[in-house]
Each structure stands twice: as structure tokens, then as C-alpha cells.
Amino acid sequence: NGSGIMKAGLAGEERPSLVFPSYVGRPKYKKVLPGSMHEPEYYVGTEAEQNRGLLKIRHPLSHGIVENWTDMENIWRYIYNSLQTMPQDHPVLLTEAPLNPVHNRERAAEIFFETFNVPGIFFSAQAVLSLYASGATTGVVLDCGDGVTHAVPVYDGFALTHSITRIDLGGRDVTDHLMLLLRRAGYIFHTSAEFEVVRQIKEKNCYVATIYSSEDNYFDDPTKNASAYLLPDGRPINLGAEKYRASEILFSPDKVGLEYSGVQECLLNAIQKADIDLRKTLYSSIYLAGGTTMMPGFGERLLSDLRKMSPKEIKIKITAPPERKLTCWLGGSILSTLAAFKNMWIKKQEYEDEGKRILH
Incomplete structure (x- = not known):
């Protein structure tokens, strides 16, 4: 559920069936020729891409947070129609950026349970799934997407929640x-x-x-x-x-007057917040994820800046999987097929019995 690109598919698949921009387009002009087909109220996916010159484009997600729930619901409905699946037949694994507002998760669950009638839902941090897809259980993931950059340290499969850092820059x-x-x-x-x-x-x-x-x-x-x-x-x-x-x-948001730290500082702060005994391991297990890290020179610049900011004797190793644009989705596809994962779904009946508090 990315701010820039949506990736969707069925659990167990090696690649997502759908990859399309996370925006909805509405016509800017009225049709003047009679006899033409009925014009849709909005366009999503490939149709929105093909007709974008005629459309007013809006992104429902900004910096990882949904700002327009009507358009977000339209995108999810488009996914179900394109996959030719019935929502009530499949539980949903939905990714989100860490440290998102609580309301964002609650509203998403409400739509999936009450509008789409799904049997279960599970929310997962993007970075954790990316690490899972890389076949590692320990490391720090720097996920730089379209709307958010976050660094999440994970040790032996446990996310160090107190060490997570995030900047709304992407x-x-x-x-x-x-x-x-x-x-x-x-x-x-x-x-x-x-x-x-x-x-x-x-x-x-x-x-x-x-x-x-x-x-x-x-x-x-x-x-x-x-x-x-x-x-x-x-x-x-x-x-x-x-x-x-x-x-x-x-890397230098201050050049344009932004008061964020750069992505290299976001990563370094996450490592420094971890326990002192874990830092050496995390420095040597850095994983990149997200489409923005695909930019040529990103990894080299990150390594160069980290070396300047870290102790000289520390060994720094950055792993940049070639499929890092999709590693988050791949991790979710693998995780949701595991037998042990069945106990982790939040079921609709549990949601109806306990309400929103079961989501946290």
C-alpha cells in the first residue's frame, strides 16, 4: 500500500499480479461527441496512466498516510476487480509505514471488514517484510519510498520498536x-x-x-x-x-529549508538507539528497500556518509537486493503462506467482539 506505487497479488506468488501508480484520475473535461461510451467517474491503474493528460490526478496517500479515503477505497476495489477475486474469500495483509497515526489503521480495518467483508486482516511494517524477503532475521532496513523514509532495526526476528526512526521525505x-x-x-x-x-x-x-x-x-x-x-x-x-x-x-534536506535529518542520519539514529551490544551487528547488516533507493549512486553515497559519521573501526556492509522495489510485497507473500501465520490474522469476529482496540 505504497504512497507512489501499489503492489497487489495472491499469497505464495513470486511477483505481484498488479503494479500500478497509487493515484486516481478524474476527467477535467466534458465529452462533447454523442454516441460514445459512458464515461467513468474516475480512472485507476493502467487506464489512469493511459489517459492522464485528460485527467486531474490525485494521490490518496501522502507521506504514508491516507488523506482521501474515498479514493483509497476506489483503488482497493479496482484491485479486487482486476484480480477477479471476492473480498470475502481471502484475508488481507496490508503494509503500512511504522509510526503511522493510529486512526489510519483503524479506518483501513473498518473499510475492509465492513465494506469489503474480508474474513481477516493483518497489518505489517514495510521494512520488516523487506528483511524477511531477503532471507535475514537480523539487520536494519532503510526503506526509502515515495512518501516516507524509515529505518527499522530487527534482531533475531524482533523489531526493536524503540529504535525505529522515520522522516516524511521520499x-x-x-x-x-x-x-x-x-x-x-x-x-x-x-x-x-x-x-x-x-x-x-x-x-x-x-x-x-x-x-x-x-x-x-x-x-x-x-x-x-x-x-x-x-x-x-x-x-x-x-x-x-x-x-x-x-x-x-x-541527504541534505536543509539545502531547501526542510528541517528533517537526511536519510543517512535517519539510519544512523536508528542504529544508535539500539542497545550498545547490538550496534556492531546492525552496522554490518544494512538492507536497502523501496523504489527511491534504486536511484544510481544511492548506496555509494549512503556508505560514504556513514563512514564519515561512524567510528573508524566499525565494519559497514550495505546489501541492496536487485528486486528491492518489490521486496516488501515478496516478504508479505512468503509470510502469509506459512502455517504459523494463520494464528496472527485479526479475524472479523474478533474485530466485531472487541472493536478497534484489537488492532493495536
């Missing part, structure tokens, strides 16, 4: 900053559909600079090292320093 903020940098360069993007174009520019061209000042020297002449990107309408735009300056906000 890939969407990088896209926002890239849009601003392109505007300064003379390229104007302002509609919700054009925001998705900028996101694609980011995914295909942006990278993280290992040494920021060195990149500045490399791009001191804006025209010398620029690369061209072709927009959907055929117009080319030149990308220079924007390619690495956009992603720099992940």
Missing part, C-alpha cells in the same frame, strides 16, 4: 524539487499529469552524487555536460546539474 519530494529546478531552467510543468512526466524524467535521468562538490565542478558550464530528454510531445529538454541536485534533498 521520492515524491525529489520529483517536487526537480520540477522546481526545471522551472528555474525555463521548463514549465504545472498540471497534475505533468507532475507524472517529471517523475518519469527523474526515474530515467536522476542520480545521487557521491561527492556533491565534485559534481558541481563537473557541471560548472551548464551546456557542457547536459543530456537531452525527449518529452511526450516530442520537445527535447536539456538536463544538467538538475540530475543530481534534485536527489540531494534526501
Whole structure:
């Protein structure tokens, strides 16, 4: 249930059956030609992607928190229709970012139990599932997605809840900053559909600079090292320093006036909050997860910054699984097939008997 990308499928599958952007599009214009098919009130999934130029796009999730429950329900309904499954036949494993508001979980459970009539539900932190998919039981997961970055230390299968750190900074903020940098360069993007174009520019061209000042020297002449990107309408735009300056906000949010710590500090704080006897193990068992960590140079920059901030004798090892965009879903797919997991579902009858307090 990601802020940027939804992944859905049946337990036991090796890959999600559905992977699509987490947004709902509504038509901006009225149809003027008679005889055409009935126009849907909203579009989700591939249809929303294909028609985005005609749509006003809204993301129901912002920084891991649902802000529009009607659209969130529409996305979940689209998933059931696409999978051709009946909600009452299958319990649901739903992922969420750690340290989310209590209300978010309660409202989600209410919709699944009362609207979709599911037999059971289980909420799991994204990072824990990512570690599970990597085949490890000990480590610290840095999950950097579209809306949230969080670091979760896990030791022998136990999440160290007091050590979890979170910052509301992710890939969407990088896209926002890239849009601003392109505007300064003379390229104007302002509609919700054009925001998705900028996101694609980011995914295909942006990278993280290992040494920021060195990149500045490399791009001191804006025209010398620029690369061209072709927009959907055929117009080319030149990308220079924007390619690495956009992603720099992940490591130096203060450059754009944000009062967050960077992702490297988020990770370091999580390790430092753990018991002193566990820290050495956690330093050598860092796992990356989330689509934003796929950006070229992310792991190298993280390692470089951690070495500067950590004791010299500490061995730091970062594992970046190639499928880390999907490891959270894969972990959930594996976990929900285990026989022992059947006792962990919150059943509908239990929810009706005990109410919302059973969710916590």
C-alpha cells in the first residue's frame, strides 16, 4: 500500500499480479461527441496512466498516510476487480509505514471488514517484510519510498520498536524539487499529469552524487555536460546539474529549508538507539528497500556518509537486493503462506467482539 506505487497479488506468488501508480484520475473535461461510451467517474491503474493528460490526478496517500479515503477505497476495489477475486474469500495483509497515526489503521480495518467483508486482516511494517524477503532475521532496513523514509532495526526476528526512526521525505519530494529546478531552467510543468512526466524524467535521468562538490565542478558550464530528454510531445529538454541536485534533498534536506535529518542520519539514529551490544551487528547488516533507493549512486553515497559519521573501526556492509522495489510485497507473500501465520490474522469476529482496540 505504497504512497507512489501499489503492489497487489495472491499469497505464495513470486511477483505481484498488479503494479500500478497509487493515484486516481478524474476527467477535467466534458465529452462533447454523442454516441460514445459512458464515461467513468474516475480512472485507476493502467487506464489512469493511459489517459492522464485528460485527467486531474490525485494521490490518496501522502507521506504514508491516507488523506482521501474515498479514493483509497476506489483503488482497493479496482484491485479486487482486476484480480477477479471476492473480498470475502481471502484475508488481507496490508503494509503500512511504522509510526503511522493510529486512526489510519483503524479506518483501513473498518473499510475492509465492513465494506469489503474480508474474513481477516493483518497489518505489517514495510521494512520488516523487506528483511524477511531477503532471507535475514537480523539487520536494519532503510526503506526509502515515495512518501516516507524509515529505518527499522530487527534482531533475531524482533523489531526493536524503540529504535525505529522515520522522516516524511521520499521520492515524491525529489520529483517536487526537480520540477522546481526545471522551472528555474525555463521548463514549465504545472498540471497534475505533468507532475507524472517529471517523475518519469527523474526515474530515467536522476542520480545521487557521491561527492556533491565534485559534481558541481563537473557541471560548472551548464551546456557542457547536459543530456537531452525527449518529452511526450516530442520537445527535447536539456538536463544538467538538475540530475543530481534534485536527489540531494534526501541527504541534505536543509539545502531547501526542510528541517528533517537526511536519510543517512535517519539510519544512523536508528542504529544508535539500539542497545550498545547490538550496534556492531546492525552496522554490518544494512538492507536497502523501496523504489527511491534504486536511484544510481544511492548506496555509494549512503556508505560514504556513514563512514564519515561512524567510528573508524566499525565494519559497514550495505546489501541492496536487485528486486528491492518489490521486496516488501515478496516478504508479505512468503509470510502469509506459512502455517504459523494463520494464528496472527485479526479475524472479523474478533474485530466485531472487541472493536478497534484489537488492532493495536
